[in-house]
Amino acid sequence: MSDTHSQLAFVRTEMLAQKEPPAKDKGAVKWVRTNLFSSWSNTILTLVAFYVIVKLIVSAGPWFANGLWDTNSLSECRAILDGARGACFSVLSERWQQLLFGIAYPSDQYWRPTLAFVIMLVAAAPVLFVKLPRILLVVTGLFPFVAYWLLWGGTFLTPLVSLIGVIAGYYAFKNVERFGFVLGLGAGVIVAAIVWKIGGALTASMDDVLALRAVASRDMGGYMLNMMLGVVCISLSLPIGIMLALGRQSHMPIIKGISVVFIEFIRGVPLITLLFVASVVLAYFFPPETNMDLILRVIIMITMFSSAYIAEVIRGGLAALPKGQYEAADSLGLDYAQAMRLIILPQALKISIPGIVNVAVGLFKDTTLVSVISMFDLVGMIRGPILASTEWNGVYWELYGFAALLFFVTCYSISQYSQWLERQLRTDHR
Amino acid sequence: MVDTTQMTVSDEVAISIEKMNKWYGQFHVLRDIDLTVYRGERIVIAGPSGSGKSTLIRCINALEEHQAGKIVVDGVHLTSDLKNIDAIRSEVGMCFQHFNLFPHLTILENCTLAPIWVRKIPKRQAEETAMHFLEKVKIPDQAHKYPGQLSGGQQQRVAIARSLCMKPRIMLFDEPTSALDPEMIKEVLDTMVELAEEGMTMLCVTHEMGFARQVANRVIFMDQGQIVEQNEPEEFFNNPQSERTKLFLSQILGH
Ligand SMILES: Nc1ncnc2c1ncn2[C@@H]1O[C@H](COP(=O)(O)OP(=O)(O)OP(=O)(O)O)[C@@H](O)[C@H]1O
Ligand SMILES: [Mg+2]
Numbered sequence: 001m002s003d004t005h006s007q008l009a010f011v012r013t014e015m016l017a018q019k020e021p022p023a024k025d026k027g028a029v030k031w032v033r034t035n036l037f038s039s040w041s042n043t044i045l046t047l048v049a050f051y052v053i054v055k056l057i058v059s060a061g062p063w064f065a066n067g068l069w070d071t072n073s074l075s076e077c078r079a080i081l082d083g084a085r086g087a088c089f090s091v092l093s094e095r096w097q098q099l100l101f102g103i104a105y106p107s108d109q110y111w112r113p114t115l116a117f118v119i120m121l122v123a124a125a126p127v128l129f130v131k132l133p134r135i136l137l138v139v140t141g142l143f144p145f146v147a148y149w150l151l152w153g154g155t156f157l158t159p160l161v162s163l164i165g166v167i168a169g170y171y172a173f174k175n176v177e178r179f180g181f182v183l184g185l186g187a188g189v190i191v192a193a194i195v196w197k198i199g200g201a202l203t204a205s206m207d208d209v210l211a212l213r214a215v216a217s218r219d220m221g222g223y224m225l226n227m228m229l230g231v232v233c234i235s236l237s238l239p240i241g242i243m244l245a246l247g248r249q250s251h252m253p254i255i256k257g258i259s260v261v262f263i264e265f266i267r268g269v270p271l272i273t274l275l276f277v278a279s280v281v282l283a284y285f286f287p288p289e290t291n292m293d294l295i296l297r298v299i300i301m302i303t304m305f306s307s308a309y310i311a312e313v314i315r316g317g318l319a320a321l322p323k324g325q326y327e328a329a330d331s332l333g334l335d336y337a338q339a340m341r342l343i344i345l346p347q348a349l350k351i352s353i354p355g356i357v358n359v360a361v362g363l364f365k366d367t368t369l370v371s372v373i374s375m376f377d378l379v380g381m382i383r384g385p386i387l388a389s390t391e392w393n394g395v396y397w398e399l400y401g402f403a404a405l406l407f408f409v410t411c412y413s414i415s416q417y418s419q420w421l422e423r424q425l426r427t428d429h430r
Numbered sequence: 431m432v433d434t435t436q437m438t439v440s441d442e443v444a445i446s447i448e449k450m451n452k453w454y455g456q457f458h459v460l461r462d463i464d465l466t467v468y469r470g471e472r473i474v475i476a477g478p479s480g481s482g483k484s485t486l487i488r489c490i491n492a493l494e495e496h497q498a499g500k501i502v503v504d505g506v507h508l509t510s511d512l513k514n515i516d517a518i519r520s521e522v523g524m525c526f527q528h529f530n531l532f533p534h535l536t537i538l539e540n541c542t543l544a545p546i547w548v549r550k551i552p553k554r555q556a557e558e559t560a561m562h563f564l565e566k567v568k569i570p571d572q573a574h575k576y577p578g579q580l581s582g583g584q585q586q587r588v589a590i591a592r593s594l595c596m597k598p599r600i601m602l603f604d605e606p607t608s609a610l611d612p613e614m615i616k617e618v619l620d621t622m623v624e625l626a627e628e629g630m631t632m633l634c635v636t637h638e639m640g641f642a643r644q645v646a647n648r649v650i651f652m653d654q655g656q657i658v659e660q661n662e663p664e665e666f667f668n669n670p671q672s673e674r675t676k677l678f679l680s681q682i683l684g685h
Contacts (some may be wrong), residue, residue, distance in 0.1 A: 139610055244580050322530075324526060325526055325530060325531035325532065327493055327526065327530060328526065328530035328532070329532075330519065331493060331519055331521030331522075332519070332520075332543070332544035332596060333516055333544060333548045334547060335516060338547050338548075342543060343532055346534050347533070350534065425534070427533060427534055429577065
């Protein structure tokens with residue numbers, strides 16, 4: 001071999017084994033150094049933040065520690081504390097039933113909303129976690145009817161008739177669907193309506209078969225009311241939002257027009273206005289004897305409101321999909337419904353999860369706005385009956401802190417779930 | 431080298447296009463296209479960028495609508511009637527430049543989706559068919575991965591397998607290799623050659639002139655929305671007639 005080449009040529013004779021990284025690059029010391037004290041400004045910020053945290057603990061700690069749980073009024077709390085800092089949590093222990101169920105729900109019937117809540121968890125599970133056995137979906141399907149019966153009471157025959165109507169309508173739809181989707185839909189609605197009419201007539205005189213004590217809508221309140229509105233409105237506004245988003249993309253001018261006008265109108269109006277419309281104005285549009293339930297009216301308004309927002313979120317997801325996905329679905333011979341259900345929506349919804357959750361969390365918190373139209377939800381209860389009572393007039397921190405905590409726990413769970421779901425669905429390996 | 435004489439072309443018409451015209455707004459993309467494709471033919475369509483090659487083959491399975499003229503595929507007249515369109519699409523397979531696999535489904539699910547939902551084939555049977563075609567394109571071991579985990583060449587072969595699972599009688603390819611690295615081009619072309627040997631009717635937009643020489647029985651040259659020249663590959667490459675064709679060939683072959 002010539003000398004000129006020996007300096008450039010190189011052949012590795014043995015491969016290097018993997019080594020541990022140097023000690024200063026790992027462990028707690030490294031973390032503290034890089035995250036808290038990496039520079040002068042960072043060090044100052046760390047010290048300030050540390051000071052604030054300590055200050056908070058020092059001032060709020062005694063307030064919690066001295067908290068009283070078993071007095072009967074605020075004045076009693078003040079007497080016991082005798083000038084010392086301390087919370088008066090007794091309002092929570094004395095009024096927790098009102099905070100959770102409202103002022104007028106019969107107290108010997110509290111098990112009913114509680115049971116409905118537990119069943120709701122079971123019913124939601126198979127929808128939220130795809131890995132659970134599909135048979136649980138039966139619970140999900142039955143839940144609305146059972147929950148209605150549990151919450152409002154009355155004879156079990158009412159929800160039973162509506163359930164039978166829904167099932168009959170579904171079968172009618174299935175059988176007629178092959179002649180056309182719209183025909184199927186029409187047949188389903190007609191059959192369901194007939195069943196409800198006949199069923200209603202048959203059961204009209206059987207008010208006390210399997211009856212629970214009836215509770216009127218105006219007697220519902222507390223956190224239960226927020227839950228009811230939140231759960232119903234979110235589960236209704238998702239499918240409606242999907243339909244609106246697809247409608248807005250439609251090539252059929254009428255469907256597109258309706259969707260656009262609906263979305264733009266609803267988005268342009270404050271929710272509180274819609275709620276006032278629900279509580280006052282809507283009554284003018286219906287014949288006086290119909291007397292539509294107030295909760296139902298509010299549900300309709302909140303659902304319309306949030307479905308418009310969800311539609312826009314999903315439209316963003318649809319727009320983000322490459323055109324090739326639509327073309328591939330088309331070229332395989334999938335029809336519109338199949339392409340949407342199997343190819344487009346799963347991907348578009350996945351992209352839209354953060355936005356949908358954002359709307360859902362916002363909606364859930366917005367249910368407290370019903371306190372403005374004198375419904376006694378959690379905030380309505382606090383603002384109205386509890387703070388107005390002579391015993392507890394002036395207990396702000398404890399009550400609103402409790403309300404904030406309840407909402408925070410619920411909304412944070414929703415947010416955590418959605419992040420988990422996003423990780424589960426991440427299959428594109430970007 | 432494939433022995434092209436063995437690949438029989440029958441005199442049964444697979445696709446017939448008569449005086450077909452298409453506009454994008456004011457722009458006249460396809461002008462008086464006349465084309466008859468016989469069963470078993472392997473046709474390569476070439477031409478400069480923007481000449482309307484993609485548009486032509488996309489009209490054949492109604493991904494694009496044509497405004498004038500007549501297209502008959504497999505005896506079915508292509509009108510705006512959705513029934514006819516769906517019937518044609520399930521008989522005509524299509525592969526795209528960018529594969530367009532469904533990223534949220536596994537390879538196997540990509541291949542079984544259309545047979546299950548369009549052909550109403552039981553899942554078990556659809557999976558067997560899918561595995562058969564995945565073996566054919568030589569990636570059965572990737573069946574349970576997601577498209578994002580595969581190389582471009584592998585993805586394109588999955589896309590071919592996905593089309594084949596519908597048992598199409600005609601396959602359309604729109605530049606199937608132009609998004610791929612050179613070493614992957616060969617594996618995709620090999621799959622397509624194999625398909626041709628089995629007598630599949632194929633229309634393929636491609637700039638792979640080697641492929642055209644090897645398997646095509648007809649090369650079509652398009653420019654400005656028109657068919658400028660068509661001939662058997664030998665004649666087309668060695669003895670082009672029109673000036674445009676000569677220019678085009680000198681540009682893509684002459685380096
Ligand atoms: N959706 C569209 N709207 C308007 N014009 C379009 C559209 N799609 C394509 N065109 C135009 O039609 C002409 C033909 O397009 P086409 O995609 O068929 O060309 P091509 O021969 O496939 O070109 P390439 O080799 O670049 O793929 C081009 O001039 C293009 O700009
Ligand atoms: Mg093209």
